[in-house]
Amino acid sequence: MFVDSFLKYLRYERGYSIHTVAAYTRDLLQFKEYIRENTENISFDARLIDADQIRNWIVALLDRQMSSTSVNRKLSSLRSFYKFLIKQGIVEKNPLQLVPGPKTGHVLPYFVREKEIIQLLDGDGFQDDFVGVRDRLVLELFYETGIRRAELIGIKQTDVDLDTMQLKVNGKRNKQRLIPFAGRLKQMITDYVELRQKTMEDGSDSFFVRKDGRPLSPAIVYCIVKKKLSGIPTLSKRSPHVLRHSFATSMLNNGAELNAVKELLGHGSLASTSIYTHITFEELKKVYHAHPRAKK
Helix, strand or coil, rough: CHHHHHHHHHHCCCCCCCHHHHHHHHHHHHHHHHHHHHHHCCCHHHHHCCHHHHHHHHHHHHHCCHHHHHHHHHHHHHHHHHHHHCCCCCCCCCCCCCCCCEEECCCCCCCCCHHHHHHHCCCCCCCCCCCHHHHHHHHHHHHHHHCCCHHHCCCCHHHHHHHHHHEEEEHHHEEEEEEEEEEHHHHHHHHHHHHHHHHHHCCCCCEECCCCCCCCCCHHHHHHHHHCCCCCCCCCCCCCCHHHHHHHHHHHHHCHHHHHHHHHHCCHHHHHHHHHHHHHHHHHHHHEEEEEEEEC
């Protein structure tokens, strides 16, 4: 009850992406199913939910070996749902107000070290055909701009300006930002565009496409990155977001200011970007511990 209205509010009034709304949908449907199976609230009336039921749900999730991070994300979805209900005058109090989420450990983002990613991108692991040129450009763009997977898929041909060497992307909540790129990436983009024009009829406005001209799907992009990053044996996680983390870490390691990295990543606050300063600090500690005096 009221869930559909909330999801439409997120999509059309708040401008959340389809992927974000899908995540909210999964979390709320999971909670809805739990309430139906474990309480007398068969119709899932949100006005009848209390704090104890939410605590019991948390325990059930943790018993299923779900990570604290995932549980807290689901609680965040539920909190947003009740804030909406309060705003609409449907409920007076938020039952999550006195329900803290499980504590999470401080987990640093996975990233690829500069030497390893450069060897991969400059290596001979890519073919010279359309797919090979496209796949190399996908990885290069992730690493050199730090964009998200959904942002890469959403790039249109008109979003790439080779004259000013700027890329326009639509971020979370449809926030647009411009990202500059260098001459090397410009040449790779030019090569891809020329090969695309020779390979297929240009009927799609999407920048990254398959051999038949259809836009790339999230699953295809994920597989491209995972397959190529599998060549780095020391990396335990392989996804487009790892390359986003690698971009931010490389920028900070090479002297970029935190505020500049924040703008390039499209973060809403410095709090989200500051996690990468912990990565650079950990790297500095590893370097220091190699000093002979540090070993004593």
